[in-house]
Amino acid sequence: MHLEADHITLDFPLAQGGHSRGAVAGGPPLGGRLRQEGRSTFVRALDDVSFKLETGDRLALVGHNGSGKSTLLRVLAGIYHPDRGHVSSSSHVSGIFNMSLGFRQEATGYRNLVLKGLMAGRSRAEIEAALPEIAEFTGLGPYLDMPLHTYSQGMAMRLAFAATTAFSNDILVMDEWIGAGDAGFQEKIIARMTDFLHASTIVVVASHSASLLRRLANKAMWLEQGQVRRVGGPEVIDEYEAAASVVELAAPLRTHVASGSGLWVAREGLEAPHLLWNLRGDVSGLQLRVQEPGREVLVVRASVARCGAWPFAPWVRPGMRFEIARPHEEPVISLVTDDACAA
Structure with a gap:
């Protein structure tokens, strides 16, 4: 099994008449790099990003807001298509980006789990067989019989995470919000990721929770203005945190x-x-x-x-x-x- 990003570069056009405002002097480098082509201005959100993951790898993405983490995850999942370079994988990539994506606010939790399973290509029999375990994992109890619009953000996150991981493929990418759950549910996240690894799954995750990333990851990549600043083991998380703390002084x-x-x-x-x-x-x-x-x-x-x-x-x-x-x-x-x- 593998997931490979080969020299990924992605530009976003800047709206005509838009104004560029630099970061505060001495502050963290935010956003991609501006570039000009004729009369058009672009933001280079990702600039020549490469890595290769194999069976059992868990890659943590760290960097300031606007460094390119979420953009890279969306490229890996096929939501964005790079201007240069390509992504290759041995299996379809599942992604968790938006708690409400694919959910219907008026439908119950159970109904939304069924819809999520159908969207993932599972049969009715497979979905019905999985529902008891998913329901137990969420810890939502009778709330699963209630419409999604009655859920708190934390409850919706539990439902989304449980559904996506239950019906995901062998490669999973997760965005920032995964670290937003309470301490008890984060322990369930860790356990679920461990189960994934036993099933030879590749995981790529971005989160501002460094402690969560340390427990999940065996590799880490530090992005800055769309470029790879460092890639290596979990020690890269420590290096990023140290640098970020110094900048704030x-x-x-x-x-x-x-x-x-x-x-x-x-x-x-x-x-x-x-x-x-x-x-x-x-x-x-x-x-x-x-x-x-x-x-x-x-x-x-x-x-x-x-x-x-x-x-x-x-x-x-x-x-x-x-x-x-x-x-x-x-x-x-x-x-x-x-x-x-x-x-």
Whole structure:
């Protein structure tokens, strides 16, 4: 089994009279690259993108909004046709892009499951045999007998995911919204993907949930303005997160944070000393906290990104222990202030 993108390039025409507004200086690079042909202006949404996936591969797509992730998924599914290059696969590609795609708002959940199965080319007998398992997976219970327009967004997502994966082919691509479910349903997503892999399925998924991607993927691709910046193993997700966090910092701090790792203090070129960090691995649930000898732990920042900075408050004194940790767990990393660190 295989799924291959070979030098994919895709342009979207810019509306006549449209104005180009660049990203804020120092901000993340958003959207594709503008190009001119005669009097026509195009946005190059994908620029020479290539990769090859084989049996059991799960590719995570990461990048800022507008980097080309959703466009690439739609090319893989055959919704968009590239201007150059081609996609080849050993099986039809199923995609999850829109929760309401193929669903009827006035129809019940059960009726929509049947319609989804018919659209996927399944027989009535196959659909009826699959319905009990799908119903159990959704956890929607009696709501399956109610019209879809009465569902919340989360309920509709459950129905769409269950239907698409139950009637999908051997290759599945999923867009950003797949990470929008609650924690319990995300565990079901992980389990479903594991079942897919046991059935020799290829999966390509884009999500802003880095923790979900780490659990799903054995490969990752970082897209920026429609181009491949990095492709490799799950470590690419860490590299993207670190770079994204640095971009969000104030300009004077970026160089300091990008040049180090761990937890440390910086003063040079700054108005006040800062506690800086540049971490690797999963940062979900991490907090920045401080403990002064003989006193209780104080949470300074309730959530910590992969890279960040905290300006020392006037109350910081030598001997204070700063640490980054999850609640009720041992520190991932720590630092004790000395005379030079205190403000």
